[in-house]
Amino acid sequence: MIRVGIVGASGYAGGELIRLLVGHEGVNITVLVSRTHAGKPVAQVYPGYYGYDLPHFQELSVAELADRCDLLFVAAPSGAAWPWIEDLISMNPEIKIIDIGSDLRLKDPLLYQEWYGYVHGAPELLCESVYGLTELYAEDISNARLVANPGCYPTATILAFAPLVRFGVVRMNSIIVNALSGVSGAGRTVGQGYHFPECNENMRAYGLLRHRHIPEIEQELTAIARIGGHDEAVNLSFTPHLVPLNRGILVTGYADFRDLGVSLETSGLTEVYESFYEGKKFVRILPPAEIPQTKAVAGSNYCDISVRVDERTGRVLVMSAIDNLVKGAAGQALQNMNLMFGEPDDKGLTSAPLWP
Ligand SMILES: NC(=O)c1ccc[n+]([C@@H]2O[C@H](COP(=O)([O-])OP(=O)(O)OC[C@H]3O[C@@H](n4cnc5c(N)ncnc54)[C@H](OP(=O)(O)O)[C@@H]3O)[C@@H](O)[C@H]2O)c1
CATH class of the missing domain: 3.30.360.10 (Dihydrodipicolinate Reductase; domain 2)
Known part of the structure; x- marks a missing residue:
């Protein structure tokens, strides 16, 4: 079982990840981070999860993420991930990270200043990360430790x-x-x-x-x-x-x-x-x-x-x-996770669209 954590688990992209992950047979959700809702059961924030066996939301602890996750999804706002990703990797060099936000996406760090209005403080992460558009870069994603999940x-x-x-x-x-x-x-x-x-x-x-x-x-x-x-x-x-x-x-x-x-x-x-x-x-x-x-x-x-x-x-x-929440966020992130762990990319993603 892949031990999975989510930072930003109480947001829409994080919530969608929980929805998809509970239907994925190869995953054990170990850490769900939400600073606002730390200590609360997931069902208190997303009522659809009454009766599901999920960890409570907790504060962000990089040491705990390093210890309890094989893979971390980050579903937090732009600029929230890069400040601690290097610490996380130094504590657990084997950990794989998929950022659903934008902190790993742009190859030129100066573009963050121009378009996001802040200085990206960890440009070496941009050199390492692979752009996670699964249909085009499957092989690179399979070998990656850091994946930049594309925007919606x-x-x-x-x-x-x-x-x-x-x-x-x-x-x-x-x-x-x-x-x-x-x-x-x-x-x-x-x-x-x-x-x-x-x-x-x-x-x-x-x-x-x-x-x-x-x-x-x-x-x-x-x-x-x-x-x-x-x-x-x-x-x-x-x-x-x-x-x-x-x-x-x-x-x-x-x-x-x-x-x-x-x-x-x-x-x-x-x-x-x-x-x-x-x-x-x-x-x-x-x-x-x-x-x-x-x-x-x-x-x-x-x-x-x-x-x-x-x-x-x-x-x-x-x-x-x-x-936007599936192929544009959590679904594509799951596709990428599957490839990073040698699984078929559609594992846990085969349910048909909703209509109406
Ligand atoms: N919504 C979409 O359709 C979509 C699609 C593709 C990509 N994305 C990207 O996914 C990310 C999350 O989007 P969202 O729509 O899920 O936003 P959201 O609903 O506003 O959720 C944001 C989450 O991030 C957490 N958070 C906020 N500031 C944080 C910080 N400094 N450090 C750690 N966690 C923090 C929040 O929880 P706490 O404040 O309680 O910790 C919350 O769980 C964004 O980067 C967004 O651009 C979203």
């Missing part, structure tokens, strides 16, 4: 655009993404704009031009383009919107086709996507007659993708849908 918008956006940039089909500086997210994407502790009367029956954009996920998406799509031999950096316009859903992210993206000297059709491009994601069971390439929707992936680890060639404008239209 980046997961949906990168999976949608990866084949296009890998094969150099689009102009790298022409990508435009509009993304919609349900309210759980903002976490459990949020401000006034997220209260029911303010976000129900309402839709609004936020994070205009400066959303923190932009450098992450650009970093990763640029890396994928380079693998394909295309040196141009990806430069992205990205606008997220808050919509009155509990869960779900829907990405609608566009880019200009490069002049390849051949005419592309939707059916042919769909086949390119199918072959790119062949064998990746959590990425479903929908046939041209279907359109991704959040309800079709709710509660599951799927990312549904659909692509169209717009011959009239010379642009591609690509859409993707995920559950």
Whole structure:
């Protein structure tokens, strides 16, 4: 049994991890950290866990995490993990860590200053960490000690655009993404704009031009383009919107086709996507007659993708849908944990989406 701890266990991403982990046969949850709820049973914070045999929430003790965990998930806000990860590793060099937050994601430490507004104090962690987009980096993840679990918008956006940039089909500086997210994407502790009367029956954009996920998406799509031999950096316009859903992210993206000297059709491009994601069971390439929707992936680890060639404008239209708390957070983290312990990546993740 893998002994697993969660820091940030009382938040939405941490709570979703508990939900998935209790259905995973190879795991023993040993430590659940929540500073606010230390000492309380989990069911007092998440009533759905009445009757489950889980440890009580406790304070953050790095020594205890080192002693009682083979793997630690960190589901805490940005900047909360890097200050003690090095201590944890020095106490237990064998421990594996998956950060669902953003402390291990960006390779250039200066980007933290620019986009997150703080100085990242442990840049060597960024050199070691592997970007945990399971479908693209399974082998590296299998050998990793530190995994940066991708953000929710980046997961949906990168999976949608990866084949296009890998094969150099689009102009790298022409990508435009509009993304919609349900309210759980903002976490459990949020401000006034997220209260029911303010976000129900309402839709609004936020994070205009400066959303923190932009450098992450650009970093990763640029890396994928380079693998394909295309040196141009990806430069992205990205606008997220808050919509009155509990869960779900829907990405609608566009880019200009490069002049390849051949005419592309939707059916042919769909086949390119199918072959790119062949064998990746959590990425479903929908046939041209279907359109991704959040309800079709709710509660599951799927990312549904659909692509169209717009011959009239010379642009591609690509859409993707995920559950932000599953493929966008806890589900992908579990996929990564499975790979890091030599298990099939879908272990504990096979339940079908909820409908309705
Ligand atoms: N929600 C999503 O859809 C989603 C998707 C992908 C990634 N993420 C990322 O996952 C992380 C957690 O998000 P969330 O939505 O679960 O947020 P949340 O609901 O607000 O929960 C945050 C958790 O972190 C703990 N925490 C806060 N400050 C901490 C600190 N300094 N040190 C240790 N623990 C701390 C909180 O508990 P205590 O204060 O009681 O300790 C709480 O359990 C964030 O980095 C977020 O960006 C979220």
